[in-house]
Amino acid sequence: MSVPVAAPPPLADSPRRWWALAALTLSVLIIALDGTVITVALPTLSGELGADSAQLQWINGGYLLALSVAMLPVGLLGDRYGHKRVLVGGITLFGLASLAGTQADSPGQLIAVRTVLGLAAAMIMPVSMAVLPRVFGAAELPKAIGVWTAATAVGMPVGPLVGGWLLNHFWWGSVFLFNVPVVVLALAASVWLLPSDRTRQRTEPAPFDTVGTVLSALGITALVYGTILVPDDGWGSPKVLGGVVGGAALLAVFGWWQRRYAHPLVDLRLFADPRFRWGTLIAVFVNFALMGIMFVVPQYLQEVLGHDAFGTGLRILPLIGGLMAAATLGETLVPRLGARVVVAAGLLVFAAGTLAGAATGSGDGYSYAALWLTLTGFGFGLAVVPATSLVMASLPAERSGRGTSLLETVQQVGGVLGVAGLGSLLSAGYLARLSTGGLHGQDAAAARDSVSGAGAVAARLGDPGLLDSAHRAFVHGMSLALLVCAAIALAAAVLAALLLPGKAADAAASEAVSDAQAPAAREVAISAADNGQSLA
Numbered sequence: 060m061s062v063p064v065a066a067p068p069p070l071a072d073s074p075r076r077w078w079a080l081a082a083l084t085l086s087v088l089i090i091a092l093d094g095t096v097i098t099v100a101l102p103t104l105s106g107e108l109g110a111d112s113a114q115l116q117w118i119n120g121g122y123l124l125a126l127s128v129a130m131l132p133v134g135l136l137g138d139r140y141g142h143k144r145v146l147v148g149g150i151t152l153f154g155l156a157s158l159a160g161t162q163a164d165s166p167g168q169l170i171a172v173r174t175v176l177g178l179a180a181a182m183i184m185p186v187s188m189a190v191l192p193r194v195f196g197a198a199e200l201p202k203a204i205g206v207w208t209a210a211t212a213v214g215m216p217v218g219p220l221v222g223g224w225l226l227n228h229f230w231w232g233s234v235f236l237f238n239v240p241v242v243v244l245a246l247a248a249s250v251w252l253l254p255s256d257r258t259r260q261r262t263e264p265a266p267f268d269t270v271g272t273v274l275s276a277l278g279i280t281a282l283v284y285g286t287i288l289v290p291d292d293g294w295g296s297p298k299v300l301g302g303v304v305g306g307a308a309l310l311a312v313f314g315w316w317q318r319r320y321a322h323p324l325v326d327l328r329l330f331a332d333p334r335f336r337w338g339t340l341i342a343v344f345v346n347f348a349l350m351g352i353m354f355v356v357p358q359y360l361q362e363v364l365g366h367d368a369f370g371t372g373l374r375i376l377p378l379i380g381g382l383m384a385a386a387t388l389g390e391t392l393v394p395r396l397g398a399r400v401v402v403a404a405g406l407l408v409f410a411a412g413t414l415a416g417a418a419t420g421s422g423d424g425y426s427y428a429a430l431w432l433t434l435t436g437f438g439f440g441l442a443v444v445p446a447t448s449l450v451m452a453s454l455p456a457e458r459s460g461r462g463t464s465l466l467e468t469v470q471q472v473g474g475v476l477g478v479a480g481l482g483s484l485l486s487a488g489y490l491a492r493l494s495t496g497g498l499h500g501q502d503a504a505a506a507r508d509s510v511s512g513a514g515a516v517a518a519r520l521g522d523p524g525l526l527d528s529a530h531r532a533f534v535h536g537m538s539l540a541l542l543v544c545a546a547i548a549l550a551a552a553v554l555a556a557l558l559l560p561g562k563a564a565d566a567a568a569s570e571a572v573s574d575a576q577a578p579a580a581r582e583v584a585i586s587a588a589d590n591g592q593s594l595a
Contacts (some may be wrong), residue, residue, distance in 0.1 A: 082248030083187045084210040089182045090180040095218030114166040125177025128276045134464025137186045149182025154242035160235030185464040205386020205444045220372025249575045271324035274313040282306025289479040338449035343473040348544035350474035351481030362510045381436025398445040399559040404443025406552035410545045417541040421531045433505040481540040488536030494528040
C-alpha cells in the first residue's frame, strides 16, 4: 500500500497565487475600512437621520457585536461546506448590505444594515485566513500572512481618512457605496482564482452544536456590550460589570459544554498543541496592545498635533510600513533562528517602540512620532506574523476554519478589551493632569469630557493656557496607556522565550503545513480539470 506524498499547492510556482492573495487582501481590507469609516460619519448621520446618542452607539456597536458573535459558527460552516463557498457568500452579502446602506432613511434601518455588514465580515475574516495555506507553500506562507495582516491593520487608520474625504465631496451614503466596486472586484477574483471546494467529502454532517452556538453568542455579546459601555459609563457601572462578569460566566459554561459535547462548535483539542496555544495567546496580547495604540494615536495626531482626518490617516502609515518590512525580514529570519527567537525579539522591539512613545512630550512634533510608530509596527510584524504562522501550521486541513475562527474571535475580543481598558486609562490620566481652574458649568464639563472639547472651549474663550493644559494632560494619559502596552509586550516576550517551540519544532511545523496542504492540492487540481484551466 503506497503512502500519499504531500504536494505543494498547484499555485506554488504560478504568479496567479499573488492575484489570489490580492483577492483575499481586498476582502479583509474592505472589512477593516468599514469598521472605522463610520466613525467620521456619525455626526453627519446624527443630523441627516436624526439619530440620538444611543442609536449612534448601536450603529457602531452593532457591527462589532455581529462580527464578534458570528465568527465561531462561521468557521465550523466553512469546514463543513467549503471555505470558498462561505467566503464568496460573505463577500456577496457584504456588497448587498452596503447597497442597502445607501438607501437607509432611519437610524433603525442603518443599525440593521451595520449588523448585517458585521455578519458578512464574520464570514470573510476567518475563512479568508483559512484559505491561505491552500494557496501558498510553507516557505511563502509567512509573507502571505504578513500581507493579509497588513491589510487588516492599514484599513483601521485609512477608514476615517476615506470617510472624511467622501463626506467632504459626496452625501453620507457614499461611505457605503464606496464598498461596492471593491466588493465586485474581490468577488470576481475570489470566484476565479481561489481553490474549489468540490472535492469535500459528502458524508452525513454531524449535528450542529446549537447549545454551544447560543452560549458563545450570549457570552460574547454580554462581554463586548459591557466593554462598549466603558467609555461612557466607567468600569464601576452596573451595566458594565453585569455585562463583563455575566459574559465571562457564560463563556465559562460554554467551555464546559464544549468538553462534554461530542460534536463541539470549538475544537478545544487544538489548545493541546503548544504552537496553537502559545501562538494564539501571544497574538491576543499583541492585538490588545495594538488596538489600544490605534485608539490613542489618531487622537494624539489630530487633537494635539492638529492634523485633519486625512492627514492623520497618512501619518499612521509608518506603523504599516514597519509591519510590512518586518514581515519580509521575518521570512528569512525564522528558518535560521526559529520562531521562538524571532517572536521574542519582535515583542522586545514592540515594547521599545511603545516605551519611546510613552516618552513623548507635549512639544514633540510628528518626526518623533513617526520614529516610534515605525519601531512599533516593525516589532508587531516581527512578532505576530511568525506567531500566526505557528497557529496555522498546527491546524488540520479539515478543522482550519474552526481554528482560524477561534483565533480571530479571541483576537477581536482582546482588541475590544484593549480599546476599552487603555481608553479608560487614557481618560483617567487626562483628567488627573487637566487644569480647569476658572471654568464653570458646561465649559468645565466639556473640557473634562475630551481634549477636543477642551480645545473648543479654549478657542471660544481665547484661553491658550487651557489648550496647553489639555495637550499636556492628553499626552500624560497617552504615556500611561503606552506604558501598559510596553508591559504587555514584555510579558508576551517572556512567554515566547519560555514556551514557544524551538527551531527543531519549527521544521516539523513546516512539514505539517505541507501535509495539511495535500488535500487542497487535490481540490485545486480537480477544479482546474473541471474548468478546463491550468493553474500551474
